[in-house]
Amino acid sequence: MRGRPTSLDIAYLAGVSQPTVSRALRGSPMVSEETRKRILAIAEQLNYKVDKNASGLRRQYAGTLALLLFEDPTADESHINPFFLPMLGSITRTCARHDRDLLVSFQQLSDDWHAEYGDSHKADGLILLGYGDYLAYEGKLAKLVERGTPFVRWGAVMPEQPGVSIGCDNFGGGRLAGAHLAALGYRRIAFLGDASEHYPEFLDRFAGCDAALREAGGEGLDRALQVDAESAEHCGYAAAVALLERGLPFEAVFAASDLIAIGAMQAFRERGLRIPGDVAVVGFDDIPAARIASPTLTTVVQDTIRAGELLVDALVRLIAREPVESVRMPASLVVRESTGGAPAPPVHGTGGQ
Amino acid sequence: MRGRPTSLDIAYLAGVSQPTVSRALRGSPMVSEETRKRILAIAEQLNYKVDKNASGLRRQYAGTLALLLFEDPTADESHINPFFLPMLGSITRTCARHDRDLLVSFQQLSDDWHAEYGDSHKADGLILLGYGDYLAYEGKLAKLVERGTPFVRWGAVMPEQPGVSIGCDNFGGGRLAGAHLAALGYRRIAFLGDASEHYPEFLDRFAGCDAALREAGGEGLDRALQVDAESAEHCGYAAAVALLERGLPFEAVFAASDLIAIGAMQAFRERGLRIPGDVAVVGFDDIPAARIASPTLTTVVQDTIRAGELLVDALVRLIAREPVESVRMPASLVVRESTGGAPAPPVHGTGGQ
DNA sequence: CTGAAAGCGCTTACAG
DNA sequence: CTGAAAGCGCTTACAG
Numbered sequence: 001m002r003g004r005p006t007s008l009d010i011a012y013l014a015g016v017s018q019p020t021v022s023r024a025l026r027g028s029p030m031v032s033e034e035t036r037k038r039i040l041a042i043a044e045q046l047n048y049k050v051d052k053n054a055s056g057l058r059r060q061y062a063g064t065l066a067l068l069l070f071e072d073p074t075a076d077e078s079h080i081n082p083f084f085l086p087m088l089g090s091i092t093r094t095c096a097r098h099d100r101d102l103l104v105s106f107q108q109l110s111d112d113w114h115a116e117y118g119d120s121h122k123a124d125g126l127i128l129l130g131y132g133d134y135l136a137y138e139g140k141l142a143k144l145v146e147r148g149t150p151f152v153r154w155g156a157v158m159p160e161q162p163g164v165s166i167g168c169d170n171f172g173g174g175r176l177a178g179a180h181l182a183a184l185g186y187r188r189i190a191f192l193g194d195a196s197e198h199y200p201e202f203l204d205r206f207a208g209c210d211a212a213l214r215e216a217g218g219e220g221l222d223r224a225l226q227v228d229a230e231s232a233e234h235c236g237y238a239a240a241v242a243l244l245e246r247g248l249p250f251e252a253v254f255a256a257s258d259l260i261a262i263g264a265m266q267a268f269r270e271r272g273l274r275i276p277g278d279v280a281v282v283g284f285d286d287i288p289a290a291r292i293a294s295p296t297l298t299t300v301v302q303d304t305i306r307a308g309e310l311l312v313d314a315l316v317r318l319i320a321r322e323p324v325e326s327v328r329m330p331a332s333l334v335v336r337e338s339t340g341g342a343p344a345p346p347v348h349g350t351g352g353q
Numbered sequence: 354m355r356g357r358p359t360s361l362d363i364a365y366l367a368g369v370s371q372p373t374v375s376r377a378l379r380g381s382p383m384v385s386e387e388t389r390k391r392i393l394a395i396a397e398q399l400n401y402k403v404d405k406n407a408s409g410l411r412r413q414y415a416g417t418l419a420l421l422l423f424e425d426p427t428a429d430e431s432h433i434n435p436f437f438l439p440m441l442g443s444i445t446r447t448c449a450r451h452d453r454d455l456l457v458s459f460q461q462l463s464d465d466w467h468a469e470y471g472d473s474h475k476a477d478g479l480i481l482l483g484y485g486d487y488l489a490y491e492g493k494l495a496k497l498v499e500r501g502t503p504f505v506r507w508g509a510v511m512p513e514q515p516g517v518s519i520g521c522d523n524f525g526g527g528r529l530a531g532a533h534l535a536a537l538g539y540r541r542i543a544f545l546g547d548a549s550e551h552y553p554e555f556l557d558r559f560a561g562c563d564a565a566l567r568e569a570g571g572e573g574l575d576r577a578l579q580v581d582a583e584s585a586e587h588c589g590y591a592a593a594v595a596l597l598e599r600g601l602p603f604e605a606v607f608a609a610s611d612l613i614a615i616g617a618m619q620a621f622r623e624r625g626l627r628i629p630g631d632v633a634v635v636g637f638d639d640i641p642a643a644r645i646a647s648p649t650l651t652t653v654v655q656d657t658i659r660a661g662e663l664l665v666d667a668l669v670r671l672i673a674r675e676p677v678e679s680v681r682m683p684a685s686l687v688v689r690e691s692t693g694g695a696p697a698p699p700v701h702g703t704g705g706q
Numbered sequence: 707c708t709g710a711a712a713g714c715g716c717t718t719a720c721a722g
Numbered sequence: 723c724t725g726a727a728a729g730c731g732c733t734t735a736c737a738g
Binding site: 004047048049050051052053054056057062064067080082085086088089092093096101102103104105106116119120121122262288289292293294 | 357400401402403404405406407409410415417420433435438439441442445446449454455456457458459469472473474475615641642645646647
């Protein structure tokens, strides 16, 4: 027995045929209890593991899911959006629960990832994460559908969309933000984020906030107070600067993401504006930095842990050719100092909650 | 031609034998230029990808590296140490450059990961990341070495250590922190972190700081001002509280990691202590939050991007049975507001640098 | 430069 | 309940 043991080695030691070993190991009911036990004991002792390549080849199946994370082209190469970190953790754990391995890869939206995976049996299906220009991306989704590659993506849930999406209720989240600001008496609210069909998530957040302001009897969001920004601190910083340069009055800012909000707060602070005294700020995502920023950031929370579970569960079902629906998850609001709605926490508030 | 095309389909269309297709695709020199071109064109057109299972089975090789990230048992389930995020990005990119896939898995230190991978041909080698009790872990490393499983780990580089490690010069980093504090006139410095052989990285940071203080003519670090803490915000918070309760005077804190530092700063702030006025703080890691915290945190920088490259390069060489040495990477210090050594940055300082 | 043959280690009908 | 046989799709000596 040279090197790694094979099922044949075990068969020899157990005095049975090799297929019987295979059956016993996979828990087939067509093996006697006694034989199974003997085989399992030997396998354990030899530290035998089924060869994934052989098994995958025979079963035409990889037992692996691929997670493709798209990097914002604007982000410097070391900075993945921290929003995805807990989701990544949740995805890996859910994969383990389903007995799948997880291949992780960072991609540019422009790459040929839609061909690279799936076609090579590297992975049985794809999980697509990341912000980016949706229109540049929709075509590739359609191509995946056409080829029958199972995939799920995190992002805006829209009608007529190729494939299955899991996303948060961005409109609802935006509405929570808008209602909160309206209740505090804010009327002229700026929006930092690319609110166009290129970024449907941001657009929905914009629309939700707009709706809440109107419901509160106001005018809604003013496009003159909207500045494009992708989800990165330096974009938020630049957007805030651009907003100030327009010279229009505003009392609060709703940032399309926490990274944008944090960059904007930095710009405001450097220009001597007090937060929330001169300008209130609301973000979106509740990344860890939202609690560390000064002032701490009021923001819309998405349940990233649950999201990771839903993504993997949906993909596993898709691979099994079961029907799967897109899911829009509820969002909630957490009020912190940046909108003046909460006093400084009396007890330790950074590690928990 | 049903479903996915195989090399046989291409052979048929190209009018050659199947092995010739295989040779052409892998760039063997034993194929005429003309034949190769014809084959490549057909493969391209059919969107052919080599089946990884078949190829891996035949070559006894996975083309895959496994990244095992150990979670701090104390961290809540969604919080991976953000320090590892840029490293993860760098690792995935370096893997792509080496034409390897990356399997990612989160493990408890107690799990049987040392058997799970490698033995099953899931991966050709392991990358081990994560903080945790080193002594609980050393035995498993020795077992990996014994089995001949190629692996590299991120962590303290020590003599007589099983396997290959890539780590930063923790002693040197601690010395930079100590020298900085000494130069500012601080003498009584507390250390927050588990400075024992269970956490050799923290111990080295402690020892480096101690050495610098002595070199500056002081007494070194006082164990009475050292409080155990693992790398998490709530641990740093608790450690700072415990430190204050001891009632001993101290002027500055060297935290074994940024997460500890940020938790500690929170505790100090809540008790009305000014930073750096009443207590200066230095961290270690330079996670993104270090720049967002208020005050911004002076800290020791590790080059995580380079670290990711070194880890993958080393593992690839190990797999090829080439000799590989452990590497200790230099650390540097970035001075920010928490030690009062730097004025508030005049320009935008959050996104770049 | 190319082809016929063997085999990587499994899983799964097919017999018994 | 168990075994003999075939085959998943490649790669690689071995001939020519």
